[in-house]
Amino acid sequence: MQKLITLLVFALLAVSIAGCHVVYVPDVQQGNLLDKTMVDQLKPGMSKHQVLLLMGTPSVSTPFDQSRWDYVSTLQHRGGVINLRTFTLTFNNDTLVRTQGDFFAQDAQEMVKDSKKYHASYPVDETQGDKSKSPDEEKKDSGMDSGTPNPSGGQ
Numbered sequence: 001m002q003k004l005i006t007l008l009v010f011a012l013l014a015v016s017i018a019g020c021h022v023v024y025v026p027d028v029q030q031g032n033l034l035d036k037t038m039v040d041q042l043k044p045g046m047s048k049h050q051v052l053l054l055m056g057t058p059s060v061s062t063p064f065d066q067s068r069w070d071y072v073s074t075l076q077h078r079g080g081v082i083n084l085r086t087f088t089l090t091f092n093n094d095t096l097v098r099t100q101g102d103f104f105a106q107d108a109q110e111m112v113k114d115s116k117k118y119h120a121s122y123p124v125d126e127t128q129g130d131k132s133k134s135p136d137e138e139k140k141d142s143g144m145d146s147g148t149p150n151p152s153g154g155q
Contacts, residue, residue, distance in 0.1 A: 031059050031073035034087060039099070042089075046096045051089060058089070067091045071101075 038054055046054075051069075058069035071087040087101035 025079040027078060028076045029073070031085075032056065032071040032087075033073060034071055039087070042096065042099055044096055044098070048091060048094045048096075051096055055089075 032055075034055065041054055042051065055071065059072040060070040062068070067090060069089045069091070071089075073085045074082050075085075076082045085101070087099070089096060090098040090100075
């Protein structure tokens with residue numbers, strides 16, 4: 001009986017804490033996250049391949065209508081209301097003819113800004129860890145091009 005009462009007290013405590021929103025609920029973003037600069041580069045007359053390279057794969061492309069691509073994104077802030085954003089591209093014979101949608105409302109711009117804060121903020125030198133040397137550097141290190149003998153006995 002003592003264990004049952006203890007279990008009920010802990011269950012009641014857990015439910016009351018969850019009801020007060022003390023428990024962390026993360027933001028949930030799904031779908032395509034488009035950047036305004038990418039969309040500004042879209043021009044009528046671009047091919048599907050050019051659009052694919054610029055924008056990435058669409059969220060929705062139906063096999064029954066190859067002339068329409070939909071980029072869809074949802075954002076749910078801390079378990080609240082789900083915000084839905086759509087951006088539709090229409091093609092005619094593999095050529096972009098029209099764009100439409102509400103993807104770049106103010107909330108979507110906030111999503112893009114928030115996503116950038118998770119990227120590396122420190123300077124990254126991609127060649128820092130590269131141990132390979134060019135043939136000229138190897139000659140210089142071995143002393144072959146300066147005419148001095150190699151310490152290992154080679155010439």
